[in-house]
Amino acid sequence: MENVKRQIISILVNNQPGVLSRIAGLFSRRGYNIDALTVCATEDDRYSRMTITVTASPATIKQIVAQLEKQEDVVKVVGFDGKEVAFRELLLIKIAVGGAERSQIVDLCALFKAKAIDINADSIMLELTGSTDKVDNFIKNLSVYPILEMARTGGAALERGGGSMAREADAADEAADTTEKK
Amino acid sequence: MLLSGAQILVNCLAEQGVFNIFGYPGASILSVYDALTASSVKHVLAAHEQGACFAAEGYARRSGKAGVVLATSGPGATNLVTGIADAYMDSVPLVAITGNVSLDKLGHDSFQEVDIFDVTMPVSKYGMIVKRAGEIAPAVRRAFALAESGRRGPVLVDIPSNVFDEYAEYTRETPVRPSPRSPLDDEIARAAEMLNAAKKPVLYIGGGARAAGAADKVAELAARLRCPVAVTYMGLGCFDPDSDKFLGVLSAVNGLPAAAIRECDLFVTVGARFNSRYGAFGALKKRRIPVLQFDSDRAEIDKNVLAAHAVVGDAALSLAKLLPLVDEKEEADWEYPALPDMREVNRGTEIISALSRKTGRRTTVVTDVGLHQEWAAHNCKIYTPERFLTSGGLGAMGFGLGAAIGAHFASGDPCLLITGDGSFNMNFNELTTAVKHHIPLVVAVLNNNSLGMIRKLQAASRSKSNVNAPYLNVDYAALARSLGARGVTVSETDDIESAIDDALDGPLPVVIDFRIPINTGI
Numbered sequence: 001m002e003n004v005k006r007q008i009i010s011i012l013v014n015n016q017p018g019v020l021s022r023i024a025g026l027f028s029r030r031g032y033n034i035d036a037l038t039v040c041a042t043e044d045d046r047y048s049r050m051t052i053t054v055t056a057s058p059a060t061i062k063q064i065v066a067q068l069e070k071q072e073d074v075v076k077v078v079g080f081d082g083k084e085v086a087f088r089e090l091l092l093i094k095i096a097v098g099g100a101e102r103s104q105i106v107d108l109c110a111l112f113k114a115k116a117i118d119i120n121a122d123s124i125m126l127e128l129t130g131s132t133d134k135v136d137n138f139i140k141n142l143s144v145y146p147i148l149e150m151a152r153t154g155g156a157a158l159e160r161g162g163g164s165m166a167r168e169a170d171a172a173d174e175a176a177d178t179t180e181k182k
Numbered sequence: 183m184l185l186s187g188a189q190i191l192v193n194c195l196a197e198q199g200v201f202n203i204f205g206y207p208g209a210s211i212l213s214v215y216d217a218l219t220a221s222s223v224k225h226v227l228a229a230h231e232q233g234a235c236f237a238a239e240g241y242a243r244r245s246g247k248a249g250v251v252l253a254t255s256g257p258g259a260t261n262l263v264t265g266i267a268d269a270y271m272d273s274v275p276l277v278a279i280t281g282n283v284s285l286d287k288l289g290h291d292s293f294q295e296v297d298i299f300d301v302t303m304p305v306s307k308y309g310m311i312v313k314r315a316g317e318i319a320p321a322v323r324r325a326f327a328l329a330e331s332g333r334r335g336p337v338l339v340d341i342p343s344n345v346f347d348e349y350a351e352y353t354r355e356t357p358v359r360p361s362p363r364s365p366l367d368d369e370i371a372r373a374a375e376m377l378n379a380a381k382k383p384v385l386y387i388g389g390g391a392r393a394a395g396a397a398d399k400v401a402e403l404a405a406r407l408r409c410p411v412a413v414t415y416m417g418l419g420c421f422d423p424d425s426d427k428f429l430g431v432l433s434a435v436n437g438l439p440a441a442a443i444r445e446c447d448l449f450v451t452v453g454a455r456f457n458s459r460y461g462a463f464g465a466l467k468k469r470r471i472p473v474l475q476f477d478s479d480r481a482e483i484d485k486n487v488l489a490a491h492a493v494v495g496d497a498a499l500s501l502a503k504l505l506p507l508v509d510e511k512e513e514a515d516w517e518y519p520a521l522p523d524m525r526e527v528n529r530g531t532e533i534i535s536a537l538s539r540k541t542g543r544r545t546t547v548v549t550d551v552g553l554h555q556e557w558a559a560h561n562c563k564i565y566t567p568e569r570f571l572t573s574g575g576l577g578a579m580g581f582g583l584g585a586a587i588g589a590h591f592a593s594g595d596p597c598l599l600i601t602g603d604g605s606f607n608m609n610f611n612e613l614t615t616a617v618k619h620h621i622p623l624v625v626a627v628l629n630n631n632s633l634g635m636i637r638k639l640q641a642a643s644r645s646k647s648n649v650n651a652p653y654l655n656v657d658y659a660a661l662a663r664s665l666g667a668r669g670v671t672v673s674e675t676d677d678i679e680s681a682i683d684d685a686l687d688g689p690l691p692v693v694i695d696f697r698i699p700i701n702t703g704i
Contacts, residue, residue, distance in 0.1 A: 022303055059484065062484065063481065066480045070332075070479065072328060
C-alpha cells in the first residue's frame with residue numbers, strides 16, 4: 001500500500017445553502033475519510049472557507065483535489081503541505097478537580113499556554129489553541145484526571161505570507177473574462 | 183416585462199432554443215402547464231416520469247443539446263432519479279425541472295414533499311432550489327450553461343409551487359455557453375512525442391469525443407497512426423464501422439479490443455473512462471503498457487488507471503492542436519499482429535445484423551440493457567455519432583423506449599429499439615406515447631422468455647443457482663396491439679430476412695416479438 005500522509009486542504013466555496021452537504025457528500029461517496037472539518041465565514045461574504053484534514057495516499061489526495069476543483073461551488077482549492085501554513089485547533093475541556101489538585105493543572109496550563117475559563121468548587125474548564133499534536137498532547141497529560149467532557153474543533157488554517165485565496169480566485173476570473181472577450 | 187414565475191420558466195426554455203420537453207403533471211407544477219399552452223415549447227406527455235426522463239435523455243443524446251424533463255413534487259421528482267443518474271454516468275446534458283410544495287409548506291413533511299435537491303445531489307452535476315420568481319431566469323440559464331459545458335451532465339432546478347405564481351421582471355437574453363477548455367501546448371507536445379515514438383498504438387474513443395464533435399479528428403489521427411480503434415458504448419459511431427482498423431466496442435462478447443490492448447505499446451484514450459465492468463484494462467498495468475489520456479475532466483486522469491501522460495481539454499480542440507505534430511506512420515512501421523474476428527454469432531446477433539441492414543443508416547438505434555445490448559453494439563453498423571443510444575455507465579433497464587421517443591423528437595429520425603423481454607417489461611407503458619405521436623419506431627424484442635444476462639451471470643458464478651424462473655410467456659405482439667401499435671411475432675425457426683421484411687411492411691410503431699431460444703448467448 002502507498003504511504004499515507006496527513007494533509008490539510010483549504011477550500012474556498014460559494015457561501016450558499018447545500019454547499020457543505022455537497023462537499024461532505026463527495027467525501028463520503030468516494031470513500032475519502034475526513035479527519036476533521038471546519039466551515040467558517042471569510043473576509044469576503046460571498047465565500048465560506050472549509051478546512052478539511054484528510055489522511056490518504058498522495059494519489060488519493062490528488063484525486064480529492066481534482067474532484068473538489070470540478071465542483072461548481074468550489075472557488076479555489078489549496079492543499080497545504082504543513083510547512084508554510086498556520087494551523088490551529090481550539091479545545092475546551094472540563095475536568096473534575098478541586099482544591100489541592102488545581103495547582104498542578106495551573107502548572108500544566110502554563111506549560112501549554114492554556115487558559116482556565118471557568119472555575120467551580122469541584123471542576124475547571126480549560127481552553128487551548130494549537131496544532132493537532134499539541135492539543136493531543138495536552139489531552140494526554142490531562143487524562144490522569146477525570147475528564148468530564150470536552151469539545152474540540154477541526155482546524156483553521158491559513159497560508160503564511162501576503163496571499164489571499166479569494167483575491168487570487170477573483171484575479172483568475174478576471175483574467176479568464178478578458179481572454180474570452182478577446 | 184412583468185411575468186409569472188411559470189411564464190418566466192417557459193420563456194427561458196424558448197430562449198434556450200428548446201422545442202420539445204417531456205414530462206408529467208402534478209399539483210405542484212400545474213402553473214407551468216398553464217404557461218405552456220401559450221408557448222412555442224411543446225410538451226410531450228409520457229406515461230411515467232421515468233419514461234419522460236429517458237425521453238429527455240434520448241433527445242439530449244441525439245441532438246447534443248440539453249434535454250428537458252418536467253415533473254411534480256414528491257413521487258414525480260423521485261421517479262426522475264434513475265434518469266438523472268443515467269445522465270450523470272454517461273455525461274448527458276439534462277435539465278430536470280421539478281415543482282415542489284409551496285415555500286411555507288417546505289420542511290413540514292407536507293403532502294408529496296420530497297427534498298429532491300438533496301436526493302439528487304450525488305447523481306447530478308449541480309442542483310438549485312429557486313425561492314423567488316426573480317431568480318428563475320438566472321437559475322434556468324445557469325442550468326443550461328452547466329449541463330451543456332465542460333463535462334456535460336444533469337442539472338436539477340427545484341421550484342416551490344408558489345414561486346410559479348409570483349410575478350417578476352423578465353427580459354429575454356441570448357444563451358451563453360462557456361467556451362470549451364483548450365489544452366496546454368506543452369501537454370500536447372509531449373503527447374505528440376509519445377505517439378511518434380510508439381510502434382503500435384491503439385486508440386480508445388469514448389463519449390468525450392462524441393460530445394466534442396471530434397469524430398473527424400479521430401479518423402484523421404487513426405489514419406496518420408494507421409492504428410486500430412476501439413470504442414466505448416458512448417463512442418460508437420465516432421469511427422467508421424467498415425474500416426479494417428475498427429475493433430468495435432470493448433465488452434464481454436467482443437474479445438478484439440482486449441486482444442489489441444495486450445499487444446499494443448501505447449494505449450491512447452480520447453474522452454473514454456476506464457470502466458470497472460471489463461477486466462481488459464488489467465493488462466495495461468500487468469504489461470506496463472503506457473497510457474496516454476485525453477479528457478476534458480481532470481478528475482478522470484489517474485482515477486482508475488495511472489496515465490503516463492494526460493492532456494486535459496476538449497477532445498476536438500486537443501486533437502486539432504495535436505494533429506499537425508503527429509508524424510504519418512508507414513504501413514511498414516506497423517508491427518501489429520493480425521487479430522481474428524472474435525465476435526459471437528447467435529440467433530440474436532443474426533436478427534440484429536439483419537435489422538441494422540434493413541433499417542439503414544438514417545435510423546437511430548437505441549438499446550435497453552441486457553444481453554441484447556452487447557449484441558446490438560457489435561452487430562449494428564453505426565456510421566454517425568449520436569445514432570446509437572444506450573445506457574452505458576448506469577446500465578438502466580427500461581431506458582430504451584423513452585430514449586427512442588426522445589431521439590425521434592430531436593431528429594425526426596426513424597428509430598430502432600433493440601430490447602429484451604426483461605427490459606421491455608420495465609417501461610413498455612411508453613408505447614402509448616409512441617402511438618399517440620405516431621413515432622416511426624421499430625421495437626425488436628429479443629424474447630428469450632427469461633433474463634438472459636442474469637442467467638449468464640448465474641451460470642458463470644460458483645453458486646450456479648437460478649433465481650431467474652422463466653417469465654409468463656408474454657405475447658408482445660398482442661400487448662402492442664392492445665396499446666394501439668402494430669404487433670408481429672417471429673418464431674424461433676422463421677427465416678429472419680423474410681420475417682423482418684414482412685414485419686417492417688406496415689404502419690409504425692411496430693413491436694416485433696422475436697422468440698429466441700432461452701439459452702441464446704449463454
